[in-house]
Amino acid sequence: MEFMPEFRTARPTTVAEAVAIRAAEPGSRFLAGGTDLIPNIRRGIVAPPTVIDLAGIAEMRAIESLDGGLRIGAAVTLAELANHERVRTAYVGLKQAAGGIAASTHRQVGTVGGNLCLDTRCVFYNQSEWWRRANDYCLKSKGDVCYVAPKGSHCFAAFSGDLAPAFMVLGAEVEIASKSGVRIVPLTEIYQDDGIDYLLLKPDEMIAAVRVPAPSDGFRTGYAKSHVRSAIDFPLAGVAVGLRREDEAITDLRVALTGTNSMPLAVEGTEGLTGGPPNEAMLQGLDALIAKQIQPMNSTFSPPGYRRRVVAKLTRSLILNLYRDG
């Protein structure tokens, strides 16, 4: 038998039941597709006494129309999202992000909620128990030192989910369920730039669904990423762009990134770059905004300088492509 720590599985059939179990059992974890959680359990990175299997909750598995937009249940699979008719036609960036995650086998079980809550990643963290023990563990799990920045007391593991930036440029909101009910917040507000506490969810809270507003006229989205292998791998860096072109001018521009920080980053200040075509001055302005806000660290095998350059390049080409098509 392969190594697995001992745990008990709870199998709720409603969201209310699931969050009640989560509140009652400290350290328990939600399980959806398991493509992120189970490898981490196997590596001894997390050892939840209780695993709450969300597969039996039908209300979390639907994509519904809502106010002209979509309400996407958190347990919808990445394949279902990428192949959904409305997503393919009206939310192209979201389709590109969902359809490019890992490989087709993973996408048939991995879920929207799982990708939004994807554990942050680092070369010193995503290793076997034996590897980490031999290196005295790291700050994110059982250790005292962050080997990426040994002098500090901050964890720099990188957020690598592909969906979050694609949802962010659409202005998505999330429904967060807890024992006290459901609150709806912008997706940008559930993250902070800390590799350990990257999610601002309380212990008994769970993302139940994502709400995407109705597509607005002429607003186009795209997603592109850089990775070592074109399948199975996590992004070194990913870029989502949304823009609207009116005549020669870009009148709305939104950029969000993944892989560069411990959270998905909605780039601030892009509204100051609108009003004209994407000429070299505008693109250099955007390069400067991004360079100031990202903080890629030595948490992956590719050096931070490379990820800085690749983010700038991907963003430029996405903007030019969307501008040309728009």
Added chain:
Amino acid sequence: MIMAKSILSLVLNGRRRADAVADNVLLIDYLREICGLTGTKMGCDGGECGACTVLVDDRPRLSCISLAHQVAGRRIETIEGAVSNGRMSRLQRGFHEKLGSQCGYCTPGQIMAAEGLLRTNPNPDDDQIREGLSGNICRCTGYVKIIESVRYAVEAPSP
């Protein structure tokens, strides 16, 4: 702590069965250790190579990062179920005829992933075959022979 077991019932290679299985047992361990079906292989140990691919309700799934209880009540198919009446499936024939298998370790996963692909798309083009097998790593063949093997199965007359 003594792990409590609960009854897991499912349909495995066409036969209904029920076993007492602990909550923390992986699907691959259930298949290999409890059911004795060792055709499903453990490769990378973390969902990165596809060697452990089985079909769950006709869809490929990585058995090394699935809990056995996650597939309760479902139809599971492993490479042992590919043969019917002593005859190889068209994909097994394809891998045999086109030399899609060298060391053979990834082959059960490749065949199950390809089987899942052909059930949703019976006539895939080469790009769709690559996409369907993108989660399965082979260190021997360079993939050319694997694509040819699947193509052979696609073009084979129905038995």
